[in-house]
Amino acid sequence: MSVPTIAPVSFDYAGAAAATGCSRDVIQRAVRAGDLPAHYPKIAGRAIAKPLIDADDLRAWVRAGDAEKSKTNP
Numbered sequence: 813m814s815v816p817t818i819a820p821v822s823f824d825y826a827g828a829a830a831a832t833g834c835s836r837d838v839i840q841r842a843v844r845a846g847d848l849p850a851h852y853p854k855i856a857g858r859a860i861a862k863p864l865i866d867a868d869d870l871r872a873w874v875r876a877g878d879a880e881k882s883k884t885n886p
Contacts, residue, residue, distance in 0.1 A: 822867060
């Protein structure tokens with residue numbers, strides 16, 4: 813019997829770094845700059861201490877960058 817694969821809904825900084833191939837520092841700088849939103853879900857009205865990055869927000873942040881253009885030989 814195969815086990816279904818579950819796609820992550822969100823990532824912590826380390827997980828976002830691993831998912832994108834960027835460093836944890838790059839992810840944290842993007843959050844601090846306001847380019848990548850981090851969320852603090854609440855439990856009983858109190859925010860958790862660990863920031864989480866929504867998978868869709870992470871994907872959008874990556875796609876918002878300029879695409880690398882292929883080099884052609886003249």
